[in-house]
């Protein structure tokens with residue numbers, strides 16, 4: 001935790017900002033180092049700040065430029081929030097933005113920041129099992145990059161990409177990805193019901209199958225995924241019969257490629 005910043009302002013403590021905050025405080029980022037800005041804080045946020053010593057919405061006169069400013073407001077709020085946030089960006093302040101579709105140059109245009117990290121987390125961050133793709137502007141020093149890494153790693157894994165444009169692909173794979181997995185559960189449950197199972201049993205089977213398979217992936221991180229698949233596939237057996245369908249030339253692979261491509265294209269459109 002030595003790379004954790006000595007002072008941090010979190011702007012926006014909604015779903016994702018709140019998940020980040022909980023992740024930072026859990027392993028021991030000192031609450032006294034944290035200032036949270038959120039116009040209408042929920043009760044649980046107020047309680048968390050009170051318990052951890054984090055300052056919540058101090059008067060503007062009591063706010064100083066921190067080592068790190070984390071932006072977790074809605075992307076469309078950036079223009080409106082910029083005036084009040086600009087005084088918090090000092091010459092040494094690293095800005096870490098998780099705003100979907102806001103590029104490094106969008107952030108640089110809104111705030112007087114030299115060092116910016118653009119990051120794309122995903123919702124499993126709420127249980128400490130997220131993965132974040134991140135890209136750094138040229139002004140980010142190695143020490144600032146280490147700070148960003150420490151902050152983002154508090155809620156899961158981190159992958160850095162050298163070219164910011166790859167954040168659109170990160171968004172399409174891991175940012176939006178949890179929804180694909182939940183839809184897979186829905187499809188598997190529906191297929192189970194179509195195969196004759198009561199719908200509630202089919203749903204429990206499908207949910208537990210995805211949960212358990214995810215846990216196997218997690219615990220056996222070094223195992224090639226294809227090997228995990230082969231471990232449950234006997235030649236000529238039931239799994240092989242299903243995989244013959246899923247792995248056909250018009251099966252899941254081209255469908256997933258089209259889905260990810262559509263998400264990537266939409267991410268590019270939203271980035272302007």
Ligand SMILES: NC(=O)c1ccc[n+]([C@@H]2O[C@H](COP(=O)([O-])OP(=O)(O)OC[C@H]3O[C@@H](n4cnc5c(N)ncnc54)[C@H](OP(=O)(O)O)[C@@H]3O)[C@@H](O)[C@H]2O)c1
Nearest residue numbers: 012013014015016037038040072073074075081098099100
């Ligand atoms: N959720 C995801 O899966 C995900 C994944 C990757 C990236 N992101 C990004 O994370 C950001 C936040 O998303 P979210 O889902 O956490 O949204 P959210 O729950 O609506 O959180 C945004 C928070 O920012 C507050 N806020 C608005 N204006 C503010 C200001 N000027 N200063 C300080 N706080 C302000 C909002 O308060 P009010 O509600 O009172 O307006 C709200 O509490 C977005 O930019 C999104 O693109 C989200």
